Amino acid sequence: MKDEEEKIVKKAKKGDDKAFGELYDTYMPRIYRFIFLKVKRKQDAEDLSHQVFLSAWQNIQSYEFRGFPFSSWLYRIAGNAVIDYYRTWKNNASLDNMPEDYFSENPELAKNVDAVMDIQFVKTFLHKLESDQQNVLIMKFVDDLSNKEIAEALGKKEGAVRVIQHRALKQLKKYIDESRPYSKTEEA
Amino acid sequence: MNQDHIQKLKKLKLIEPDPVFLKKSRVLILSAKSVNTSAFRWPVLVWTMSSVFAVLIIGFIVSISILPAKPVLSAALDTQSLNNEFTNLNISIQLQEINYDQSVGQTINSAIGEIKNNAVKHLNDAVLKNESAGLNLEESSSQINQLLDNLVSN
Numbered sequence: 001m002k003d004e005e006e007k008i009v010k011k012a013k014k015g016d017d018k019a020f021g022e023l024y025d026t027y028m029p030r031i032y033r034f035i036f037l038k039v040k041r042k043q044d045a046e047d048l049s050h051q052v053f054l055s056a057w058q059n060i061q062s063y064e065f066r067g068f069p070f071s072s073w074l075y076r077i078a079g080n081a082v083i084d085y086y087r088t089w090k091n092n093a094s095l096d097n098m099p100e101d102y103f104s105e106n107p108e109l110a111k112n113v114d115a116v117m118d119i120q121f122v123k124t125f126l127h128k129l130e131s132d133q134q135n136v137l138i139m140k141f142v143d144d145l146s147n148k149e150i151a152e153a154l155g156k157k158e159g160a161v162r163v164i165q166h167r168a169l170k171q172l173k174k175y176i177d178e179s180r181p182y183s184k185t186e187e188a
Numbered sequence: 189m190n191q192d193h194i195q196k197l198k199k200l201k202l203i204e205p206d207p208v209f210l211k212k213s214r215v216l217i218l219s220a221k222s223v224n225t226s227a228f229r230w231p232v233l234v235w236t237m238s239s240v241f242a243v244l245i246i247g248f249i250v251s252i253s254i255l256p257a258k259p260v261l262s263a264a265l266d267t268q269s270l271n272n273e274f275t276n277l278n279i280s281i282q283l284q285e286i287n288y289d290q291s292v293g294q295t296i297n298s299a300i301g302e303i304k305n306n307a308v309k310h311l312n313d314a315v316l317k318n319e320s321a322g323l324n325l326e327e328s329s330s331q332i333n334q335l336l337d338n339l340v341s342n
Contacts (some may be wrong), residue, residue, distance in 0.1 A: 017218045020217075020218065021214065024217065028213075028214075029205055032204075033200065033201070033205075037200060037203070038207075046206070046209050046213070048216070048239055050216070052303055053213070053217050054217050054220060056217075057217055057220065058220065092280075103321070118196055118199045119199060119200060119203065121196070122200060123200070123294075138197075138200070139198055141197040141198055141200075142197060142201055143200065169190050169193060172197075176193065
């Protein structure tokens with residue numbers, strides 16, 4: 001799998017747009033999802049993920065294969081794009097203002113009301129976590145990256161990633177439990 | 189308990205980009221030229237600039253070692269121009285000498301002719317006495333005194 005991807009990346013580095021198209025098809029949904037969970041609006045997620053792939057295509061010559069999936073590099077670009085987004089976008093709109101049209105535009109998802117509610121619910125609490133904690137949880141449990149890949153994408157050591165993951169889950173649990181004042185009573 | 193939250197997180201996998209956006213974005217990105225395929229790359233530019241610089245330095249060194257040195261003062265000390273100047277100077281000096289010799293010769297000739305014609309009258313004592321007797325020295329001296337007074341008063 002890695003060898004196959006390495007060949008595709010080499011072709012893309014030589015300017016083969018079809019090869020880069022394959023990389024786009026493979027990784028765009030993941031990168032979009034990562035950014036969507038980090039920013040406020042669907043439109044921003046689309047703009048940023050487009051910019052990430054445009055930047056990757058224009059700078060692919062600087063990419064060096066180091067045994068990690070190409071996605072590690074893309075996640076790094078995406079992470080920087082999100083940081084820039086929050087630097088420039090001063091309007092700290094509440095997640096409550098998240099446009100509802102996202103789900104109405106996604107008919108398959110809109111059918112599953114429970115799933116939509118869960119997504120909104122989790123995203124709300126995810127945003128309360130620190131940026132690194134958000135990154136680790138999304139990469140680990142949504143995008144199924146290994147700790148090694150997460151460490152490469154975030155520029156951290158694997159041990160640090162494990163610690164961040166542990167703290168992030170603990171914090172997420174705390175926020176969710178606090179949002180359900182009667183949950184403890186019911187459990188009792 | 190964590191498993192429950194992890195399951196909730198895994199539900200986020202359902203999030204997918206809009207197919208219309210995907211198609212449009214893909215076309216736009218792939219139609220943009222990859223910067224790396226162009227010839228303008230930093231390593232190429234640096235290599236080219238250093239090559240040009242090296243060639244310029246080598247050319248400068250070669251020109252210094254091969255071509256004869258010609259300092260600025262040498263233009264004034266050029267032997268040919270100096271020879272020309274010197275030759276012209278000689279000619280002009282010689283011409284001046286010739287002119288002087290000619291004028292001296294004429295003067296001498298005229299003096300000798302005058303002496304012959306007058307039979308050296310002007311050296312005769314009697315003639316000199318007659319001439320001095322006829323001179324009005326007092327008048328001329330008073331005129332001279334007056335001119336001197338004017339000069340002093342001015």
